[in-house]
Amino acid sequence: MHRRRFVRLSGTAGATGLLGLMGAGRALADGGPAPGPNPPEPGGPVGSPCPTPSSLCGYPSDTGGRYDLWDRVQVCQGTKTPPPFTDCLRTTSTYVVLHGGSGSNHDYLLVPSCRVSGIECPFVATSAAPNYWLDAWLNAQPGQPGHVVYPHIGLGINSADPTIRQQDQLHIHLAGIHSGIQTQLNNHDSTITNDPSRWRNQIVPIWGLTSTGAPAPRSYRVIHVANLNVNLFTLLRNSVVRPTGSTMAAQTLAVTPRLVGNGGFYVLNSEPGLSVPPGQPRGTGTVDFLLAYA
Template sequence: MGGMPRRQFVRLSGTASATGLLGLVGADRALADAGPTPQPSPSAPDGPGAGACPAPSPLCGFPTDTGGRYDLWDRVQVCVGTKTGPPFPQCLRTTPTYVILDGGSGSNHDFLLVPTCRISGIECPFITTANAPNYWLEAWNNAQPGQPGHVVYPHIGLGINSADPTIRQQDQLHIHLAGIHSGIQTQLNNHDTAISNDPSRWRSQIVPIWGLTSAGLPAPRSYRVLHVANLNGNLFRLLLDSVVRPTGATMAAQILAVTPRLVGGGGFYVLNSEPGLPVPPGQPGGTGTVDFLLAYA
């Protein structure tokens, strides 16, 4: 986003060797040039009505937070007209519960969905409650053709980072609307028969995914993966009930990513990881960032 510091973006691959990884980067560029493949048909964003917001707190943040790590919150307030400031061309859609912003990389597959409530991030308990809007469904709908956050890429990836301050640069919840590297889809397809749609099995369905760092080095990580038929449910609540509480983990350490399931009965893959993810012997560890999955620039 213009004026906001951002991490250097990463590109991923889907093989277990550096040579194969780099080959997939070239294939992914060719796919991007050819245009996106068909995605599951969305409904148009419905512009949800205003709902409740979390009570101000150290965990969820305060509406008076401003500047620095809250610059994204400042921009949202300008978009909705509750704060004065220069107009931001990045305000692509404004609704009572979220805004769609340009992600700032200069590409046509980098956008953000940001709540109009003051919500620090994945650690805020409000997002797991029935009062929270379905931010994931709205992000998916806004990433479709004809929408302001249209992701022009072969496959769409949505993602949110953990609260780790070395990873997350902005303390206002934001879901990335981006591309997902073709190699990630290939690997998910290959593991599909071992991935269940049973939430009670999510925490034990660990899949190694190979990617590339921003420096082009192999970066294998492990992810818990679940099939879901649609995005109608609250994925934050599903994560809390199916993974975080049963494993004694914390929401602040989690990442979530969503991408279409291109095989079987369709639907979506939901990927989760954390730095302390227990993995089978010989598998790579977890991660607190979705940047190993998403293609921004």
Template sequence: MGGMPRRQFVRLSGTAGATGLLGLAGADRALADGGPTPEPSPSPPGGPGAAACPTPSALCGYPTDTGGRYDLWDRVQVCEGTKTGPPFPQCLRTTPTYVVLNGGTGSNHDFLLVPSCRISGIECPFITTANAPNYWLEAWNNAQPGQPGHVVYPHIGLGVNSADPTIRMQDQLHIHLAGIHSGIQTQLNNHDSAISNDPSRWRNQIVPIWGLTSTGLPAPRSYRVLHVANLNGNLFRLLLDSVVLPTGATMAVQMLAVTPRLIGSGGFYVLNSEPGLPVPAGQPGGTGTVDFLLAYA
């Protein structure tokens, strides 16, 4: 549901430059980078009970929104049985707080976790409140073996795009459950010593990562990166408090991605970027899309 079509990606090597691109014919054959993969939470996906929903508004959306850029919201309602329509075989799990859907490519590493509430996207203030479910932890749990969104890929990448209409094609919040390209992990490992677990430093921990465009060409971008030990906290709130408010930015232009940290004490890397990201001299600019990091098709 990003702005670019689902794509064939190629592998990245462990180097951080253009020479790190390997085997353009090797699409979808990512190599494991090794290291300790975090264990899924023991709590069952779905959580108890339904959560409160945001007050309908122009910023968060209205329950009556339908069709076009709200097609994903239509699908959620059909999965829940609150709206009539053709059955969707991609209703993989339906809970009081979210549904899990196929992402559209038919691959085994392309799924979506979509809130049951009407939530436009990362710009909706509700997702930063204490009433919001922990959508990131639910996404991680649902991407594990035995779960309906099991990502069959060496390592998992979770991601949310910015609200830019040229990037995000559906205006209903959705977390991508996908693979993350091998080589992204290796580059993060190489930058690890410069990455802190102190949220107050997150906005200044900017590193260049070489991803890929939809055509398989190198796509260097800069990302703010933070270590977190687990996904028990609200990452949207962490982004708001640690990056958006201190820099005077807006949530609408932010992208957010999560992938396991495979070295040291483990945990996760949380990556954030935006198109106007101030970067050190000589580094590539920022981005509002997760599509350079994630492998879908």
């Protein structure tokens, strides 16, 4: 069964403490080391806003099949009768953390508590949206419910292509990232920009891996950022999608720590129609060639 078709059918857990965005939490936002004891969970803003229901963002009444993740979010929130297999590792007013399909200790999902179809929903790039990427990074740290036990963390979201994305409820993968990916990014670091206006033209060939371990070379737009305190969906929309005349639905987005220079994070973006220099591999709508799940 495809790993994105379901979340692991075992275990239950209540919400635990979440790292704040100040003090020790700020070190994580900037790619720093994990701190010691965690402060109490802030719980997120009360009455957090959600997108207006629409064909692009989805409807709260959606259920079953491709909306299975949305069903599970509602179970975690207590608004839907729970089946026996749902596991809620953390539930807040803005997101839920669940196991990923492989069930490994480096495969988790962060899913909005609102009905949000995916990267194509305009809400995610607005100032009203929570910073899901920072939330995902914080939850992937030691002591947190989505702790990714792997040499390095990779976060990722797939495009809306139905042949790639099996669930139409936005979910960020909290996973490992193949070691060779960061080696390649390190080698390209001197040519990778931190200027958002240049991001769309910073196209780097990366040799990723398929689920069977076969080489999967693809091209990605790459930028490095100092921290995750900005909305990466907004950055992508304004710096890449609008200037190139593309669509958010076609985009895939991944994040991994930058291990050289002054640190921070690499943000990788690609799409199937990516215009690449001669001789470079084509683009892609999936993060599966970058992330290690099982």
